[in-house]
Amino acid sequence: MKTIFDYFSARAIATFMANNPSNAVPYLGATLFPAKKKLGLDLAWIKGARGLPVSLQPSAFDAKATLRDRIGFDKVETEMPFFREAMRLGEKDRQELLKLQENSNDAYIMPLVSQIYNDIATLVSGADVIPERQIMQLLSSGEIRITSAATRQDQRYDYRFNPDHKETITDVSEQWSSPTANIAGHITGYQDKIEEDTGVRPKRGLCTRKTWGYIMRNQGFLKDMNPVGWQNVIVTDAMMRQYLLDKFGLTIVVYNKKYALLDGSTHQFYPDDYFTLFPEGNLGTTWYGTTPEEADLMSGSTAAEVQIVNTGVAITTIVEPHPVNVNTIVSEIVLPSFETMDTIFIAKVA
Template sequence: MPSIFDYVTASAIASYVTNNPSNNIPYLGATLFPARKKLGLDLSWIKGARGVPVSLQPSAFDAKATLRDRIGFKKVETEMPFFREAMRLGEKDRQELLRLQDNTNDQYIMPLLTQIFDDRAQLVAGAQVIPERMIMQLLSSGLIRITSDETRQDYDYNYGFAGSHKEILAGSAVWSDPNSVPIEDIQRWKRIINQDTGATITRAICTEKTWGYLMQHPAIRLDMNPVGGQNIIMTDELLRAYLLNKLKIRVSVYNKIYALQDGTTHQFFPDDFFTLIPDGNLGTTWYGTTPEEADLMAGATSAEVSIVNTGVAITTIKEPHPVNVESIVSEIVLPSFETMDTVFIARVAV
């Protein structure tokens, strides 16, 4: 008869998570900051202060080339934060499994096993929430703040985002005001990035609420239909086509949410922000080596470890007394932001 340890293993949970169709739908941040793995928890990257090319210096023939310092580049170093949470499958759960096994019919036991694996999969899903929250904080503030009252951990990461690449609109300039000029604002922000770095802004991120300011704005409606602008039947497709033709940008309306331990839900990207970004990857989501992966994966203990989603460690530990299986999900993760100087963050309403 299979034991409790035969059902809940790290490899079985990893296989369940990997083969779950929902795991194949990446968050927006994961597409902008692709995941990579590194050893340990130290993170460093070279950040270009400006993207414009610097002209070569003139030189005489038969003279040694002048050495150029890496002016305008800064090495950023920090330590990546650690996250870990666990669930326990106890003796009472095992008794329920035994009772269902007496039916010798998978249709009775599979629902309970599915529930057990779904619970563990939620820990892995929670691990995926962490880097997405970090990335969207970066893209809306240039900062990352991680805090937990329960574990008393508090991290602040200041990436040194340029103040000249941020703006807070006020008064009649906010996009919810019909007298505002959102198209001119976007054109101005694009020029700032292009003049400072040479980069061309081609994309933007906002929420449904912020998108609504553009959908309802009388100046945009009038520009789309000078004869009867206020009577135009605006759709998402019409506005996307207008912005692409007018500004050469594609806007991602991002409304995904996550939940905290207290049950409250929050958007990954905040309302009232409009962030302009260039083409291509913006940075990298770096995963470090967790203690479970570094010290338990060799198999010399009662623990079993499997890695999913580049750097999320799933660990199962057998406890003989009381008879339990503890499932632990852990990660060390932090995004780098090499293209930070080519991004513009605007707060367009209050």
């Protein structure tokens, strides 16, 4: 007969996550920066442009880990940011499961088990949010900033992005929010700059729905597409995408996906009023390191059980004898490399 703890082993939770349909659709960043795993994770392995190592700003070590602070991270234990959160299956939950288990029928037990699994799945989902936020910071600023109010930490990973490949449009008449802005000239200029410096012409663009709206309303584009009566012509997304492909050889991704913080606020991964040009193919690698749980607890010589999901996210379950609880801990060490950084152009357009 199964015990309560059989339902909440790391292996059972990992199996649930693997069969969760939400895992089938990756974030945009995961498709641009495919995930890979390393034993440990030295900063020397994390590269920016031309293979140069990424600079980490000084920070305090050995900050005490906190439960469930999603703005940033708990502490840095290696040279990489270390993320760890936990949830507890308490004695009250166990009593409910014990009452159901008296029926000796999984059909009665599994609905409650699945509900608890779904709660635990939020930790794994939160782990997946971390690299996506990091990647979108790289693509909108050229660096990664990780902060935690609870631990008073503030980490900045300086990838040494080429300042000549960034622009902030300060002329109000040329900001893309103005329908008369010369967006065509801006895009061509950005593409020419990257091609002149690197020999690579960017063929993909990234923006949010708000910034895409600036493009859809731009009079220069509308007049070029419909010289006669352009004011009264309805242009669809598909028509504008084809026009930009024909005119600039450019495919634009409109990315409005969001994440939530524990305070209930929601935020876009990629910010409004920015536009990023980048080449075809992979832009870098999302590197996962070896968490302390994976390094020290997977041997089976302890009461903890550890399983790895999503390349490098460690799920650890630990049974506490008094009070009788099951702690589920999700942890990761993750940071992207950015070897193609020199072929990226970032513009603050409004």
